[in-house]
Amino acid sequence: MKTRRKLEIKFAVCITDSEPDLEMRKIYQVVPDQSAEKEGHLRIVDESGEDYLIRQITSC
Numbered sequence: 001m002k003t004r005r006k007l008e009i010k011f012a013v014c015i016t017d018s019e020p021d022l023e024m025r026k027i028y029q030v031v032p033d034q035s036a037e038k039e040g041h042l043r044i045v046d047e048s049g050e051d052y053l054i055r056q057i058t059s060c
Contacts, residue, residue, distance in 0.1 A: 012044055012054075019054060022046070 010030040014022045022028070022044075033043040036053055045051045 012042055015057065019052065021050070021052065022054070 011027050012030050014024050014026050014028065017024045028044040028046060031043045031045055031051060033041075033053075036043050037056075040056050041053050042056045043051055043053050
């Protein structure tokens with residue numbers, strides 16, 4: 001019997017304007033990248049399909 005893996009899609013919100021190619025307050029899809037996560041970064045994709053490596057900031 002095959003088991004199904006749960007597909008988890010993550011999103012990130014751009015909260016600074018330090019990256020000129022990204023728009024502040026826009027939601028971007030996060031692409032899994034374990035090596036980036038180890039360094040405290042996220043790999044995100046914009047609506048054109050271009051991917052970016054950005055510093056991860058967490059806040060509540």
